[in-house]
Amino acid sequence: MSFELLDRFHDPKLCRQLLDKLNASLDSEFRFMEVCGTHTVAIFQSGLRSLLPEKIIHLSGPGCPVCVTHESEVNAFLDLAGRDGVILATFGDLMRVPGEKGRNLKKAVADGARVKVVYSPFDTLKLARENPDNLVVFIGVGFETTAPTIAGTMKMAREQDIRNLRILCFHKTVPTALDTLLADQAITLDGFLLPGHVSAVIGVEPYRFIPATYGKSAVVTGFEPLDILQSLLKMVEWRNHGGAQVGNDYTRIVSDSGNRKAMDVMYEVFEPCDALWRGLGLIPGSGLEICDEWAGFDAKKEFGIVIEEGPALPGCKCGDILKGVLQPDQCPLFGKACTPANPVGPCMVSTEGSCAAYYKYKLD
Amino acid sequence: MCLAVPAEVLDIQGEMATCRVDRGQTTIKASTMLLPEAPKLGDFLIIHAGFALRVLDREQAEESLKSLGEIVECSVPSGVEG
Ligand code: SF4
Numbered sequence: 288m289s290f291e292l293l294d295r296f297h298d299p300k301l302c303r304q305l306l307d308k309l310n311a312s313l314d315s316e317f318r319f320m321e322v323c324g325t326h327t328v329a330i331f332q333s334g335l336r337s338l339l340p341e342k343i344i345h346l347s348g349p350g351c352p353v354c355v356t357h358e359s360e361v362n363a364f365l366d367l368a369g370r371d372g373v374i375l376a377t378f379g380d381l382m383r384v385p386g387e388k389g390r391n392l393k394k395a396v397a398d399g400a401r402v403k404v405v406y407s408p409f410d411t412l413k414l415a416r417e418n419p420d421n422l423v424v425f426i427g428v429g430f431e432t433t434a435p436t437i438a439g440t441m442k443m444a445r446e447q448d449i450r451n452l453r454i455l456c457f458h459k460t461v462p463t464a465l466d467t468l469l470a471d472q473a474i475t476l477d478g479f480l481l482p483g484h485v486s487a488v489i490g491v492e493p494y495r496f497i498p499a500t501y502g503k504s505a506v507v508t509g510f511e512p513l514d515i516l517q518s519l520l521k522m523v524e525w526r527n528h529g530g531a532q533v534g535n536d537y538t539r540i541v542s543d544s545g546n547r548k549a550m551d552v553m554y555e556v557f558e559p560c561d562a563l564w565r566g567l568g569l570i571p572g573s574g575l576e577i578c579d580e581w582a583g584f585d586a587k588k589e590f591g592i593v594i595e596e597g598p599a600l601p602g603c604k605c606g607d608i609l610k611g612v613l614q615p616d617q618c619p620l621f622g623k624a625c626t627p628a629n630p631v632g633p634c635m636v637s638t639e640g641s642c643a644a645y646y647k648y649k650l651d
Numbered sequence: 652m653c654l655a656v657p658a659e660v661l662d663i664q665g666e667m668a669t670c671r672v673d674r675g676q677t678t679i680k681a682s683t684m685l686l687p688e689a690p691k692l693g694d695f696l697i698i699h700a701g702f703a704l705r706v707l708d709r710e711q712a713e714e715s716l717k718s719l720g721e722i723v724e725c726s727v728p729s730g731v732e733g
Contacts, residue, residue: 409702
């Protein structure tokens with residue numbers, strides 16, 4: 288029954304009607320940024336990008352967790368790979384992310400490093416149990432969707448008295464990054480499509496500053512074409528009526544107050560910290576670090592890892608792509624020196640990366 | 652990492668749900684420890700990195716589809732006050 292219910296969110300007739308209405312509502316350009324890698328893929332995969340009116344300008348934002356992982360953070364986990372007694376555990380997307388001098392985790396494995404790709408941080412519990420003489424270090428990248436899953440895993444590890452699991456915590460939080468983007472005069476935007484699943488955790492409240500401080504609209508939305516079109520139409524119509532608001536078009540999944548339980552688990556283990564973002568630089572209060580009570584899990588403390596600003600990848604424009612200043616095909620390396628088979632930067636590696644999405648869908 | 656579509660709960664053992672993705676044969680397991688309330692068989696879950704983050708609210712889904720129909724008919728959609 289419910290699969291039919293879900294199917295109705297990509298009803299082509301309704302899509303067409305919404306597109307027509309969007310077209311009729313536009314009296315000038317509307318520049319929107321989507322803040323979630325899953326939206327990037329959804330917009331391309333559904334064919335929506337080529338159907339959107341010309342006046343709708345689509346920019347991809349800093350919502351691919353792998354892509355915003357800072358160069359220094361990449362080098363830090365590459366340095367850990369191959370250390371005696373360490374087994375790195377990671378989501379698959381990080382395997383080919385390039386660090387300095389073309390290093391990546393795949394090459395580290397070829398050189399003898401022990402790196403295990405996991406589907407869930409939960410899988411690290413088994414890995415730690417099976418390798419009691421090694422430290423299993425999980426690379427924790429991601430936003431408020433991923434952080435609670437890692438916090439939950441740490442709680443389970445403590446309950447099960449697993450002592451050889453460490454977390455290399457590079458988590459980042461979305462609303463603070465949007466604040467930084469909006470404060471940047473070089474970036475011109477009319478509205479944000481807000482991430483569906485980050486918002487399932489944090490709710491809608493943390494985004495209220497967007498209209499209040501910056502006079503821009505923002506809508507939490509789902510991943511079906513109808514969701515996306517509906518949210519774009521709303522923002523355009525709000526602008527036409529001289530206003531900006533925050534909306535929620537994903538009420539089937541997101542409640543205004545979010546998922547309190549997931550937030551509680553997350554903040555039992557983590558606390559806010561300053562964080563470096565690729566492209567955006569240091570953003571105060573935009574990261575999560577392991578709090579003192581859970582310090583025994585902290586790989587940064589265990590290995591004395593300090594993350595500092597360092598050189599960017601030569602030639603790669605990921606930083607400007609993540610800010611919406613450049614489109615992927617404006618990077619001189621796009622499709623030439625940089626392809627999914629031979630990626631120069633993380634935006635071409637991750638399945639949620641803008642360069643990879645452009646390459647896969649736009650060149651077809 | 653993140654499944655954009657909800658998966659249907661087929662079985663629950665303690666805090667672990669086995670779910671069906673789309674209509675196919677593919678099943679995945681997800682911990683329910685981050686949900687405020689235990690899900691029921693037949694519920695649809697949003698799953699991220701092996702953990703369920705939300706249960707799909709069917710009433711809200713119906714409501715959204717209804718208002719989508721209305722939007723194509725009328726002019727200014729309602730929002731949350733900024
Ligand atoms: S095309 Fe490659 S080099 Fe250019 S910005 Fe994208 S990932 Fe970086």
